[in-house]
Amino acid sequence: MTMAVQELRASYAFVERNINLIKRYWGWEVVWMLYTIANSLAVVFIARGVNSAVGGQALGKAQIDGLVLFLAIGALVWHYLAVVFETVSDMISWERWEGTIEYTFMAPVRRSTHMVGTALFSLVYGLLHTAVVLVIIVLAFHVDMSHANYASATLVLVVGSLSLVGIGIMGAVLPLLYPERGAQMTHVIQATLVLVSGVYIVPSEMPEPLATFSYLSPATYVIEGIRGALIRGDGVLDLWRTLVGLLATGLILIPVGVWVFSVGERYAKRTGKLKRSG
Amino acid sequence: MATTTNLSLAMSEQDEDKGQEVTTMTADEVLPAPSAPPSPLRGKGLDAALAVEVIEVTKVFETKPNILNRLRGKTEGGKRTVAVDHVTFSVPRGEIFGMLGPNGTGKSTLIRLLSTLLVPDSGEVRIFGYDVEKEEAEVKRLINRVSVEASFFKKLSPMENLMYGARLYSVDAEWARAQVVTILTRLGLEGRSIWSGMEDMSRGMQQKVAIARAFLTSPVLLLLDEPTTGLDPHSKREVQAFVREIRDQHDATVLLTTHDMQEADDLCERIAIIDKGRIVALDTPSALKALVQEPGAPVPTLEDVFLKLTGKKLDDEEKPS
Numbered sequence: 001m002t003m004a005v006q007e008l009r010a011s012y013a014f015v016e017r018n019i020n021l022i023k024r025y026w027g028w029e030v031v032w033m034l035y036t037i038a039n040s041l042a043v044v045f046i047a048r049g050v051n052s053a054v055g056g057q058a059l060g061k062a063q064i065d066g067l068v069l070f071l072a073i074g075a076l077v078w079h080y081l082a083v084v085f086e087t088v089s090d091m092i093s094w095e096r097w098e099g100t101i102e103y104t105f106m107a108p109v110r111r112s113t114h115m116v117g118t119a120l121f122s123l124v125y126g127l128l129h130t131a132v133v134l135v136i137i138v139l140a141f142h143v144d145m146s147h148a149n150y151a152s153a154t155l156v157l158v159v160g161s162l163s164l165v166g167i168g169i170m171g172a173v174l175p176l177l178y179p180e181r182g183a184q185m186t187h188v189i190q191a192t193l194v195l196v197s198g199v200y201i202v203p204s205e206m207p208e209p210l211a212t213f214s215y216l217s218p219a220t221y222v223i224e225g226i227r228g229a230l231i232r233g234d235g236v237l238d239l240w241r242t243l244v245g246l247l248a249t250g251l252i253l254i255p256v257g258v259w260v261f262s263v264g265e266r267y268a269k270r271t272g273k274l275k276r277s278g
Numbered sequence: 279m280a281t282t283t284n285l286s287l288a289m290s291e292q293d294e295d296k297g298q299e300v301t302t303m304t305a306d307e308v309l310p311a312p313s314a315p316p317s318p319l320r321g322k323g324l325d326a327a328l329a330v331e332v333i334e335v336t337k338v339f340e341t342k343p344n345i346l347n348r349l350r351g352k353t354e355g356g357k358r359t360v361a362v363d364h365v366t367f368s369v370p371r372g373e374i375f376g377m378l379g380p381n382g383t384g385k386s387t388l389i390r391l392l393s394t395l396l397v398p399d400s401g402e403v404r405i406f407g408y409d410v411e412k413e414e415a416e417v418k419r420l421i422n423r424v425s426v427e428a429s430f431f432k433k434l435s436p437m438e439n440l441m442y443g444a445r446l447y448s449v450d451a452e453w454a455r456a457q458v459v460t461i462l463t464r465l466g467l468e469g470r471s472i473w474s475g476m477e478d479m480s481r482g483m484q485q486k487v488a489i490a491r492a493f494l495t496s497p498v499l500l501l502l503d504e505p506t507t508g509l510d511p512h513s514k515r516e517v518q519a520f521v522r523e524i525r526d527q528h529d530a531t532v533l534l535t536t537h538d539m540q541e542a543d544d545l546c547e548r549i550a551i552i553d554k555g556r557i558v559a560l561d562t563p564s565a566l567k568a569l570v571q572e573p574g575a576p577v578p579t580l581e582d583v584f585l586k587l588t589g590k591k592l593d594d595e596e597k598p599s
Contacts, residue, residue, distance in 0.1 A: 020442075024434055100429045
């Protein structure tokens with residue numbers, strides 16, 4: 001059995017374990033889904049209520065429909081990216097909470113295998129979760145998706161996830177080093193990304209220095225690319241620059257994330273932080 | 279050997295609880311020379327004669343004062359704990375080796391150093407000749423551990439938890455699934471409980487699942503950190519039988535920490551008595567007893583040995599140094 005096959009099989013341990021956890025925590029999954037749907041609908045309702053909010057007919061029906069789609073894509077894509085980021089960055093805090101961190105860390109699997117397994121699960125879970133919310137939004141708001149190019153949108157989403165996986169791996173070092181508050185620290189990274197990545201506003205409309213930061217966030221390009229695919233129907237050829245840029249960023253950020261994590265893990269082993277209670 | 283030279287047992291204090299006079303013993307009197315001096319040059323892998331070599335290992339934990347105190351230049355709140363202090367010992371392949379000591383005396387730190395979860399500040403730790411820091415991957419393939427706290431995903435069933443463990447250790451899934459049922463049934467788990475969440479299981483049952491998890495991966499070195507603490511006598515005996523079985527039938531070496539003197543006496547071929555992060559005595563249970571045997575007095579228990587050598591009872595809590 002080659003090393004690669006062995007590692008891939010070991011990475012399935014994390015996929016299978018997370019699927020089992022979802023089945024066992026099914027009640028929490030229902031709550032989480034309802035929360036996501038409510039959040040996404042609340043954002044999209046802003047577009048529906050914009051005229052009454054300003055007290056007139058500032059926008060016509062076509063403009064409101066466009067705004068609905070703009071906000072819905074922002075909410076959905078952000079939800080997907082947040083699921084990917086949280087699943088990866090929570091891989092340590094979850095194990096610490098369950099008390100399994102020492103068992104997993106002394107097992108004969110590479111840390112990269114651990115992360116590949118977690119990332120694979122996060123991509124599939126994020127896509128399925130987001131697809132359910134998308135269907136509900138489309139049905140609730142009768143959103144016109146006739147121009148949408150789903151294939152290129154999915155490609156942008158998956159390629160763009162690589163960068164978020166890389167940032168998530170870096171974020172996972174925080175619960176490793178700060179057992180008590182590390183998990184909350186990762187939420188700061190997430191909140192900063194949502195602020196600067198053009199989720200609900202195009203970067204050119206942002207005040208400085210947020211606008212500048214938005215150009216540094218890979219999530220900005222994922223959201224722009226998907227808006228292009230779903231609103232204008234951009235194909236892979238139209239989006240090749242975005243795809244190449246996101247792929248390159250992902251291929252840089254993942255190894256950098258793994259390296260940052262390995263430095264953190266060595267530090268944790270020197271200082272005794274690699275234990276269930278911290 | 280620093281363990282010997284640094285050892286100064288001042289044990290002339292009165293044992294208040296028992297009103298016993300504890301006599302002073304020198305380090306050379308209590309710590310016999312190891313029969314085979316540890317050496318990193320004994321070969322690597324499963325052909326190595328020594329399963330464990332711990333050579334002059336020290337581990338210190340430090341916590342810094344909080345940030346406000348640090349800004350004010352104060353040192354209050356900082357703490358330095360010497361968990362393991364120049365410890366040296368070796369365990370030949372196939373032995374059941376015990377470590378006895380009160381809470382906070384460094385036993386679990388030693389187990390975590392052997393498990394690759396900690397790196398020593400100084401000294402060397404080798405498992406079957408592999409250095410735990412530099413050859414971590416090789417070491418991980420050879421070991422498994424059962425700790426005092428059952429480390430499981432509590433909502434998952436024993437089967438799901440054990441299959442997770444089996445996959446991590448590259449154990450064939452089909453074979454593992456059949457083995458899980460066989461081992462757990464033998465340990466007394468009923469059919470349905472193998473498939474139900476572990477959150478409602480008693481500690482004894484959880485500990486049996488932990489033993490089964492280690493058993494499933496056939497480790498050549500099994501590290502048991504107080505595996506029977508909190509178990510009822512029947513469960514204790516079952517776990518002890520499993521420990522013997524894994525050694526006898528699977529050619530494993532077992533390193534065990536325990537509070538239970540009887541268990542140490544029954545199971546272990548040699549025992550290291552640890553106090554304040556140092557080994558104060560290491561020998562067979564009978565040799566340790568002989569060490570403190572008074573002429574004409576009944577044969578001492580390991581409890582007596584421990585009291586004599588450390589001046590304290592085993593259930594005393596060690597205070598950080």
